[in-house]
Amino acid sequence: MSGKTQGLIGSRVPKIDAWEKVTGTARYGHDITLPGMLHARILRSAHPHARLLAIDTRAARRVPGVKVVLTGDGVTCANLGLMQDHPPLKSGKVRSIRDEIAAVAATSEEAAEEACRLIKVQYEPLPAVFDPLEAMKRGAPRIHDKVKGNLLSFNYRFSSGDVDSALSRSAHVVEGTYTTRFVTHACMEPCFALASWDPQGRLLLHSTTQIPYLLQGHMAKVLGIPGSAIRIKQPVIGGAFGSKLDTYPYEVITALLAREAGRPVRLLYSREEEFVCSPTRQPMIIKMATGCDADGKLTARRCEVILDNGAYTSWGITTPHIMLLGITSLYRVENVLLTAQSVYTNNPTSGAFRGYGNPQGTFANEQQMEALAHKAGIDPVEFRLLNCNQPHSVTPQKFRITTCALRECIETCRDSIDFKAPKEGLEGVGMASMFHVAGGGRVYKSDGCGVIAKLDDFARLTLMTGATEIGTGSDTAMAMIAAEELGLPVENVSVINNDTDVGPWDVGIHASRTTFIAGNATILAARDIKAQLAPHAAEKLGCTEEELEWFGGAIRVTGDHDRSIPIDKVVRSLHFREQGKMVVGKGFYDPPNEFQARDMTGNVSSTYAFATHACRVRVDPETGRITVLKFVAAHDVGRVINPLGLDGQIEGAIAQGLGMALTEQVRLDQGRMQNTSFLDYKLLMARDMPRDIELHYIETNDPEGPYGAKGVSEAGIIPIPAAIANAVADAIRVRIHDLPLTPERVLEAIKSKP
Amino acid sequence: MRVEITLTVNGDPYSVHVEPNRTLLDVLRDDLGLTGTNRGCNQGDCGACTVLVDGKAMNACLVLAPDADGAQITTIEGLATGGRLHPIQQAFIDEGAVQCGYCTPGMIMTAAALLAAHPDPTEEQIRNGIEGNLCRCTGYESIVRAVRAAGRKP
Incomplete structure (x- = not known):
């Protein structure tokens, strides 16, 4: 049933929700109110580690307008998190300064806040530990009573070949320790939840979650009610980047308050709370050694990673799955030994953040590639080309690489940045590549997504799906794909993707998976519709089904366009007849990828993305300030679905990656965040961006991707800290192993030069 | 102690009684139901709540409502004219x-x-x-x- 389509794929299509966002009609969480709604506030710990001796809520309860005050002892609910170590409201003990001790629902935010101020908590402060290396030592304060040495049982080990002997036989070896700090998502919209219970005891939770169906399941478990008694709705989401990949105490607390009050309850974070209480990117200590032979072929790599887990365990504990894949599989290296250990501390809980550990891992990996090339006396670009992955190869972790344009990405950047051009003052050039999942990432028992497509009597196509849109334009990609399949204008397509009562299941928006997975599910649903319409259209047009093509809102005969029938007419002819039927297509796509086994092998994604970034920087020798003069990004994207959306994903990732490389860090003092405003936590502004940014897309037409596309949303951030660090090392002739590359650190490095 | 202020917002006249510590952003969102202006930080650092006050772009979270008395305000809802986007x-x-x-x-x-x-x-x-x-x-x-x-x- 192939035929001419509308040529939408690859064309610049504005986001289908852009009009409501430019007119102020988009409804975000804080725009939603319900009749009788109360306002919630949460009281958090004054200490990073303490026993809770007593909580006195009497004065708080007397504040006019206060309806409910909850404490950990007053509620019965299960713990959250992959290790089930996280009580939504703490009792007995607090383990970080964001720990929730009490919550209030009141008729106004002011009353709720006043009540929180009046809650008296008696603490017995305990010795605390904020450094994962300290936390691992014998005699360190124990954060969870049952966890010895603060070591999470979730640890990772991958081994292939004989690393020790391969390293000892290597012609050149570089070793180093690289550290990355806490970085936070800083979504423009602070966190929000709105809960209400109907008289039958069913919970409606409005949340900006990235995982509506997992949230439904988590809430059921935590609250001890059936999942069928929970409905999740998502308003328009004002940024996520991985920060909403868990179920959080505030969501449970809001539901508990609403149940207790018998009224809807809404919680809005302040900006300060957003900074203090949101998840962060895992800080890592990465100890790495890499060797090569005299010809520059990689021989072995050893890598030990310590991750600061913070006080509780989020979904982010699975980060090493993704972080390690870049370390083992960006370049070909046979002998590999990797370990990753997460450690509890009294710091804020780490979570998931765009790139999922891969930017940290690549920071070490690609700096080491550069250093090893220099040591071996080989041009670093040539060194990468010599070792780069090839299409149709299998890596030691058993990742099956199908399409792969890493070579082309490296060459594109080499040609664009001109590594040999003369430099003025402290100028430097640097490069880094990356390897990432691009066809889903199986970290849950299903990596699938469902789509129901309804084509109505007026040729309106409605896609109902669980695939969440967080601003990336995945809903627009779905609309384009459906329109392309059915020969409809994009304007005829609606996407409803914000209600667990409506859309079929999706595991969540993560791992750059949504356009890939939901796009494939959309193709299946659209083709289901075509299969339903084709026999009738063929009959009416007097042709075979194979001769049909779908174009311009009509079904017509290939090569004989005068024989044509509007698609809605076929729908109506099926509908308005005896024993008529509706036209509803469905698709569920779960990619052919595998869970990683305990030995960390398994083809975790059904395809992989490759990219190379290169940049030219100038370092001010007086101030240590780094200016990025030119930035080039070359990406193997499989196929461009929507260049408008793709440019936005890569450009946005460049800003976030440069932030991570240059300015962003959560500054903690005894587990307490010191920079809790946008003035103190430096996001890049428009004038901080490089003036010369070049984007290149290499289309490899992946056989598993929708129209050949691969996932791209995380790929853009991953190589950036490494590329900048390499360029700075080229400029100042000293290599900096710690992020971010602040002016202070750069000056220190310059001064340390012998 | 509430004070009465009058505002012209997107061409329409409004008169509201507000606590003097409330901001223009509070009034727009909570009293007038103009929720297109978003609250990002409430500290004047992010610009998400920018509106035009007498033609000048200002963070609505930093303008006390009484100080906006008599002002001409344009919000995102008022930018399109005659059904045409700006x-x-x-x-x-x-x-x-x-x-x-x-x-x-x-x-x-x-x-x-x-x-x-x-x-x-x-x-x-x-x-x-x-x-x-x-x-x-x-x-x-x-x-x-x-x-x-x-x-x-x-």
Whole structure:
């Protein structure tokens, strides 16, 4: 049933929700109110580690307008998190300064806040530990009573070949320790939840979650009610980047308050709370050694990673799955030994953040590639080309690489940045590549997504799906794909993707998976519709089904366009007849990828993305300030679905990656965040961006991707800290192993030069 | 102790009684139901709540409501005229300058004020002009392109 389509794929299509966002009609969480709604506030710990001796809520309860005050002892609910170590409201003990001790629902935010101020908590402060290396030592304060040495049982080990002997036989070896700090998502919209219970005891939770169906399941478990008694709705989401990949105490607390009050309850974070209480990117200590032979072929790599887990365990504990894949599989290296250990501390809980550990891992990996090339006396670009992955190869972790344009990405950047051009003052050039999942990432028992497509009597196509849109334009990609399949204008397509009562299941928006997975599910649903319409259209047009093509809102005969029938007419002819039927297509796509086994092998994604970034920087020798003069990004994207959306994903990732490389860090003092405003936590502004940014897309037409596309949303951030660090090392002739590359650190490095 | 203030918002007259410590942002969102203006930080650091006060782009979270008494306010809801989008709104759509969209209304109001002052701004004027508006999604590149495109239109 192939035929001419509308040529939408690859064309610049504005986001289908852009009009409501430019007119102020988009409804975000804080725009939603319900009749009788109360306002919630949460009281958090004054200490990073303490026993809770007593909580006195009497004065708080007397504040006019206060309806409910909850404490950990007053509620019965299960713990959250992959290790089930996280009580939504703490009792007995607090383990970080964001720990929730009490919550209030009141008729106004002011009353709720006043009540929180009046809650008296008696603490017995305990010795605390904020450094994962300290936390691992014998005699360190124990954060969870049952966890010895603060070591999470979730640890990772991958081994292939004989690393020790391969390293000892290597012609050149570089070793180093690289550290990355806490970085936070800083979504423009602070966190929000709105809960209400109907008289039958069913919970409606409005949340900006990235995982509506997992949230439904988590809430059921935590609250001890059936999942069928929970409905999740998502308003328009004002940024996520991985920060909403868990179920959080505030969501449970809001539901508990609403149940207790018998009224809807809404919680809005302040900006300060957003900074203090949101998840962060895992800080890592990465100890790495890499060797090569005299010809520059990689021989072995050893890598030990310590991750600061913070006080509780989020979904982010699975980060090493993704972080390690870049370390083992960006370049070909046979002998590999990797370990990753997460450690509890009294710091804020780490979570998931765009790139999922891969930017940290690549920071070490690609700096080491550069250093090893220099040591071996080989041009670093040539060194990468010599070792780069090839299409149709299998890596030691058993990742099956199908399409792969890493070579082309490296060459594109080499040609664009001109590594040999003369430099003025402290100028430097640097490069880094990356390897990432691009066809889903199986970290849950299903990596699938469902789509129901309804084509109505007026040729309106409605896609109902669980695939969440967080601003990336995945809903627009779905609309384009459906329109392309059915020969409809994009304007005829609606996407409803914000209600667990409506859309079929999706595991969540993560791992750059949504356009890939939901796009494939959309193709299946659209083709289901075509299969339903084709026999009738063929009959009416007097042709075979194979001769049909779908174009311009009509079904017509290939090569004989005068024989044509509007698609809605076929729908109506099926509908308005005896024993008529509706036209509803469905698709569920779960990619052919595998869970990683305990030995960390398994083809975790059904395809992989490759990219190379290169940049030219100038370092001010007086101030240590780094200016990025030119930035080039070359990406193997499989196929461009929507260049408008793709440019936005890569450009946005460049800003976030440069932030991570240059300015962003959560500054903690005894587990307490010191920079809790946008003035103190430096996001890049428009004038901080490089003036010369070049984007290149290499289309490899992946056989598993929708129209050949691969996932791209995380790929853009991953190589950036490494590329900048390499360029700075080229400029100042000293290599900096710690992020971010602040002016202070750069000056220190310059001064340390012998 | 409430005070009465009168405002003209998007051409419509309003009279509201407010606590003197409430901000223009509170009044727009809570009293007038104009929720298109987003609260991003409530500290004047992010620009998400930018509106035009007597033609000047200001963070509504930093303007005390009594200080806005008698002012002409334009919010994102009032930018389109006669059912037609303002050129900067259309340019944001066409250039892909919208992702999550939370910063968008404030960014557009800042850009509208910039365009009123400099009908065809240079790239540097744009980058400096929107320095008070943070965006976490786009990296600003598409926003700069959108303002340039809108500036070139008659």
